[in-house]
Amino acid sequence: MTTSAPQDAPQEDYLLLDQQICFSLHAASRAFTSAYRVVLKDLGITYPQYLVMLVLWEQGELPVKKLGERLRLDSGTLSPLLKRLEAAGLVRRERSARDERSVEVRLTGEGTALRERALAVPRRIVSATSFDVDEIRDLRDRLNVLTAALDEAALDEAALED
Amino acid sequence: MTTSAPQDAPQEDYLLLDQQICFSLHAASRAFTSAYRVVLKDLGITYPQYLVMLVLWEQGELPVKKLGERLRLDSGTLSPLLKRLEAAGLVRRERSARDERSVEVRLTGEGTALRERALAVPRRIVSATSFDVDEIRDLRDRLNVLTAALDEAALDEAALED
DNA sequence: CACAATTCAATTGCCCACAACTAAATGGCG
DNA sequence: CGCCATTTAGTTGTGGGCAATTGAATTGTG
Numbered sequence: 001m002t003t004s005a006p007q008d009a010p011q012e013d014y015l016l017l018d019q020q021i022c023f024s025l026h027a028a029s030r031a032f033t034s035a036y037r038v039v040l041k042d043l044g045i046t047y048p049q050y051l052v053m054l055v056l057w058e059q060g061e062l063p064v065k066k067l068g069e070r071l072r073l074d075s076g077t078l079s080p081l082l083k084r085l086e087a088a089g090l091v092r093r094e095r096s097a098r099d100e101r102s103v104e105v106r107l108t109g110e111g112t113a114l115r116e117r118a119l120a121v122p123r124r125i126v127s128a129t130s131f132d133v134d135e136i137r138d139l140r141d142r143l144n145v146l147t148a149a150l151d152e153a154a155l156d157e158a159a160l161e162d
Numbered sequence: 163m164t165t166s167a168p169q170d171a172p173q174e175d176y177l178l179l180d181q182q183i184c185f186s187l188h189a190a191s192r193a194f195t196s197a198y199r200v201v202l203k204d205l206g207i208t209y210p211q212y213l214v215m216l217v218l219w220e221q222g223e224l225p226v227k228k229l230g231e232r233l234r235l236d237s238g239t240l241s242p243l244l245k246r247l248e249a250a251g252l253v254r255r256e257r258s259a260r261d262e263r264s265v266e267v268r269l270t271g272e273g274t275a276l277r278e279r280a281l282a283v284p285r286r287i288v289s290a291t292s293f294d295v296d297e298i299r300d301l302r303d304r305l306n307v308l309t310a311a312l313d314e315a316a317l318d319e320a321a322l323e324d
Numbered sequence: 325c326a327c328a329a330t331t332c333a334a335t336t337g338c339c340c341a342c343a344a345c346t347a348a349a350t351g352g353c354g
Numbered sequence: 355c356g357c358c359a360t361t362t363a364g365t366t367g368t369g370g371g372c373a374a375t376t377g378a379a380t381t382g383t384g
Contacts, residue, residue, distance in 0.1 A: 128315035153290035
């Protein structure tokens with residue numbers, strides 16, 4: 001696999017391409033976040049907080065663990081974020097009675113009500129992208145493939161450390 | 163433009179689509195960053211620091227201002243990051259003699275030398291994505307279009323605040 | 325039952341992103 | 355020349371992301 005490079009010539013070019021792709025993804029992600037920041041300011045929540053609310057609006061309630069799996073975020077990110085959502089009155093956090101290790105995150109009435117106002121968000125974002133729905137879906141699919149491949153590669157890497 | 167919705171029925175669907183696309187982009191960006199984190203650990207730099215080094219390897223030296231324009235980062239991000247690169251011995255920062263407001267960022271010998279080791283990075287990342295070069299280029303182009311559209315929409319928004 | 329391994333959330337510490345503000349230097353303009 | 359708007363970095367404060375660690379609860383196993 002890692003014999004010395006099959007083609008050594010374009011290694012310089014790869015560094016340039018790398019500069020372009022990693023910059024592009026990073027910049028796109030930040031531009032996207034920035035667009036949401038503007039739109040979400042009315043709702044008083046941030047972009048990552050919005051992601052959490054989207055899951056809760058769909059699921060109603062679920063433990064921190066499940067939330068982390070859905071969003072690929074760990075407790076180091078979620079714990080303080082959920083505290084802020086709780087301080088804002090949008091969710092409650094309660095230790096599960098059945099398993100005291102687990103913390104259930106539940107929407108409050110206020111949190112549920114916020115969904116109505118959030119319905120206007122996607123349209124504003126979509127229009128800001130100048131993409132149509134099919135293009136967005138296609139981009140989403142590509143990104144999911146990319147993420148899955150990167151995750152798998154990360155697992156392989158981890159497996160090598162034995 | 164913003165008359166009441168041309169089609170009200172699928173507003174719920176939009177919220178679902180939004181959940182998917184914003185999650186996908188966010189997750190892809192983090193998966194990408196994570197892949198770089200693994201590869202860059204050998205070089206002792208982080209992903210945003212690598213972005214800075216890529217620009218410096220191409221340009222040799224340039225003021226903080228120009229660096230920020232290239233990377234779309236402001237001084238609040240760059241100042242501490244550049245201090246860390248300086249502490250690591252990879253760059254020097256010097257007030258410009260001609261314009262004392264400006265700070266020139268220059269590669270040190272060590273910083274220049276690091277490029278040799280960085281040449282191995284892109285190939286490892288590309289192989290982790292399981293995409294071929296054309297697919298990567300295409301994705302990069304789409305992301306650039308997306309970013310440009312979002313930036314323009316942000317400008318329009320700002321223009322409305324008069 | 326008792327003890328060890330595992331699971332789960334929280335905390336700590338470091339880095340990045342960005343808004344808002346500060347301070348210093350520059351360039352124009354009366 | 356003297357003053358003011360602009361430009362440029364830096365600082366501060368808030369929020370996120372993540373690795374590493376902690377502590378409590380649970381599960382598994384002898």
